[in-house]
Amino acid sequence: MKNQPFSIHALELGPMENFIYMIHDHSSNRAAIIDPGWEIPKIIVLAEHQGFKITNVLLTHSHYDHTDGLQALLESTNAKVHLSGLEAEFWGKKLANPILHQDEDVIQFGSTKIKVLHTPGHTPGSVCYHLGDHLMTGDTLFVNACGRCDLPGGNQQQMQNSLHRLGNLPPETVIHPGHHYGEQATSTIAEQLKNNPFMQ
Numbered sequence: 481m482k483n484q485p486f487s488i489h490a491l492e493l494g495p496m497e498n499f500i501y502m503i504h505d506h507s508s509n510r511a512a513i514i515d516p517g518w519e520i521p522k523i524i525v526l527a528e529h530q531g532f533k534i535t536n537v538l539l540t541h542s543h544y545d546h547t548d549g550l551q552a553l554l555e556s557t558n559a560k561v562h563l564s565g566l567e568a569e570f571w572g573k574k575l576a577n578p579i580l581h582q583d584e585d586v587i588q589f590g591s592t593k594i595k596v597l598h599t600p601g602h603t604p605g606s607v608c609y610h611l612g613d614h615l616m617t618g619d620t621l622f623v624n625a626c627g628r629c630d631l632p633g634g635n636q637q638q639m640q641n642s643l644h645r646l647g648n649l650p651p652e653t654v655i656h657p658g659h660h661y662g663e664q665a666t667s668t669i670a671e672q673l674k675n676n677p678f679m680q
């Protein structure tokens with residue numbers, strides 16, 4: 481694996497086996513939080529303890545178990561909130577100054593480049609975030625499973641297309657899902673192409 485300008489810290493928080501991720505950009509000491517659903521004080525304490533400054537929040541989608549802590553996090557950090565324009569529309573929530581993305585946008589985060597991949601299916605504006613050899617997959621791709629398509633805004637055909645698209649990423653790409661539903665916390669695209677029935 482290449483030397484990368486960032487590290488990824490996974491926190492399993494809340495009652496629904498959510499993974500909340502803290503991405504640390506080494507050069508700037510900034511932290512980005514992915515899907516702040518639960519237990520915000522723990523996240524803030526961890527960042528303080530490490531000396532990281534939380535400057536960005538990246539949402540993979542708008543479901544409450546991924547966003548319920550957003551307000552609390554913004555009250556103590558002033559971070560910028562990123563999500564897809566389509567998801568903001570679907571969510572309908574009033575956010576102060578969201579940064580709305582479309583497919584293939586690149587977020588410059590210190591020395592780390594984070595690419596937005598629009599992967600609808602679980603919700604209309606679900607996205608994955610691609611950085612280096614890593615992919616933050618939200619509720620699109622789980623280890624050996626995928627997100628539900630039977631909730632409002634879900635669409636099975638879109639999910640199939642999204643999973644197909646992810647299957648074309650470099651095989652060594654490490655996936656970081658929004659929930660700890662599998663036997664293992666992470667996997668790779670190569671492994672998922674082999675073992676995940678939804679990617680066949």
Ligand SMILES: [Fe+2]
Pocket residue numbers: 541543602619627
């Ligand atoms: Fe979800």
